[in-house]
Amino acid sequence: MTNAVEIENLSKDYGKLHALNNIMLNVPEGTIYGLVGANGSGKTTLIKVLVGALKPTVGNVKVLGLNPLRDRWKLRRQIGYMPQTPALYDDLSAKRNIMFFGGAQNIFDLEKKTDEILEFAELTNRAHDLVRTFSGGMKKRVSLCCALIHQPKIVFLDEPTAAIDPHLKLQSWNLFHQLARSGVTLFISTHLMDEALLCDKVTILGNGEIIAVDTPQKILERGKTIIKFSENGEVKESVIDSTPGSLAKELHRLGLKQDITSISFQPDNIENIVLNIISEKENSKPK
């Protein structure tokens, strides 16, 4: 599988602040790639370097085999970018916003394609309404349409589902999966750890450094599971790794005696796991 994004030894400094430090990353084509981290961890900076809005201090970056700075005009036809803020014109309608940003690429039959993308985002009935009358979630969807109107091969989405309700979030993720199935690579940043589970692969970023790169399942397995059971009326608790093997081993140790009447599992949630991974990494650094 070829890589849509290749990053080697990337660092970005803002004066004395190291926003990104020695990032090495490959994003396979056609995947939903999650960039997870707390606010200020460097997610937006990394995305802005990848779309060519920021110059790296050091390191090499390739997106679809092109340099985002040197080959910016060739690349901009092939990438979509949805910034963290909606970055739309409030005084224009949803349709005019999409047509305006699509206009930069001289797309053939722009109006028809705009209507199609509005339908895809379930915004057809609000197409002619001013964006200022839209909710935060709807603005995000218009913003997504602006990023997709020229049918890019890779889309960079910076916190696409932040501050929107669970229903719209689910709807957005359905759209992302639909896009991925059509062969588009999605590079999604989020501080919402549960969203990491919806990606094919995840990179955890902390203080501008890569903390972990893995599949969501493997990351979940790095958490702990608490087993609570009652034996002869006494409630006991043991903490095991979240792997199936660990659970079996624990149950064998317990022997599953007749006296054990109930077992409940309380797996670590993804947020705790990610936060623990970050703090373990921080603690392992030489003081």
Add this chain to the structure above:
Amino acid sequence: MNALIITKRVLKQLQGDKRFLALSIIAPLIVIYFLKLLFDAFPPIVPITNFTMPIGALIVHFLSFLLCAILLVQERTRGTLERMLISGYRRTSIIGGYTLGYLGLATIQAAAVLFESLWLFDLKYGKETIFILFMVIWLLAVVSVMLGIFVSTFARHEGHVLPFIPLIILPSVFLTGLIIDIDALPGWAALIGKCLPLHYAVNIIHEIIKPEYSLHNTYLDFAILVGYIFLLWILASLTLKESE
């Protein structure tokens, strides 16, 4: 071609923001009226006709500069400027689109200020003089739009535009020949005045409102005003960063 798409969007936005549109046309008219009240209080010995049109030009210069700079800075703070660049719009298209878009507003401002001044101050000029006065104020408005675009490239938010007012607009009031002849100023101050576009607009206005004017005397000043437009276009294109 892409510049025209941006122009169309700017015009649509202006059309949508009726409050902004009304304020940017009514505000200079109100200021001209205040100027009339002030001049009426002056003793008759003061040649107020020498000041009326240059001050009208200053008002258009100030407002066009400020409005354009602030609106372009808003594009930056809202993230739409960055999005335009990443979507594939080029710097020259953005600057060209903006200039053409705000030119319409600048034209209306120039015409409103000119005709209100003529009416309020009962100025009796020939058709040719009025046309040339309009052209000067309009050209100055275009320079102001370009200056606003150029200045906006140094501002991260709207507040950053404000220091440019004492830096560019206030020296224009004192050093460009608007109030006193530039030759009466110390050499270095006159030099600063000659670097400011309002000086050339004031020169043309002073020449053209003479009963026996010579168009020939205004050619160089007109050429310099046009030169400012191209110079600021180039400077703005160079300073508008595509990546930081």
